[in-house]
Amino acid sequence: MSERLYNVIADVFNVPVADLRDDDNPECIESWTSLGHVNLVLSIEAEFRLSISPDDAVEFLTVGDIKRFVAEQTELANTTNE
Numbered sequence: 001m002s003e004r005l006y007n008v009i010a011d012v013f014n015v016p017v018a019d020l021r022d023d024d025n026p027e028c029i030e031s032w033t034s035l036g037h038v039n040l041v042l043s044i045e046a047e048f049r050l051s052i053s054p055d056d057a058v059e060f061l062t063v064g065d066i067k068r069f070v071a072e073q074t075e076l077a078n079t080t081n082e
Contacts, residue, residue, distance in 0.1 A: 005070055008047050009063060012040045022064030040066075048074060 010017040013031045026032040032040075041057045044050065044066070050073050060066045 002067060004047060005044070005067055006063075008043050009040065009066070012036060012043050020063055022062065022067060024063045025061055044070060050074075 006017050006020050009015075009020060013029050013036060015029060015031070026037075037057070037060070041052050041060070045052055048070055050070070052069075056069060060069065
């Protein structure tokens with residue numbers, strides 16, 4: 001999951017995957033603007049087949065926050081499908 005997520009983030013923000021760290025945030029990634037954030041949320045929804053509420057999306061302050069959210073949501077989806 002992490003590799004897929006990092007690829008999505010790198011693609012949306014046009015940064016090398018190797019440069020991404022869990023503590024990266026809009027201050028570290030120049031292209032992480034409000035529009036970039038919306039594009040990231042939409043890309044994550046498409047890649048992981050998730051629905052992300054606006055309340056959840058505003059909590060994405062770092063790459064690590066996003067990683068934890070996606071991990072929790074995909075884990076929930078897997079247990080629901082079992």
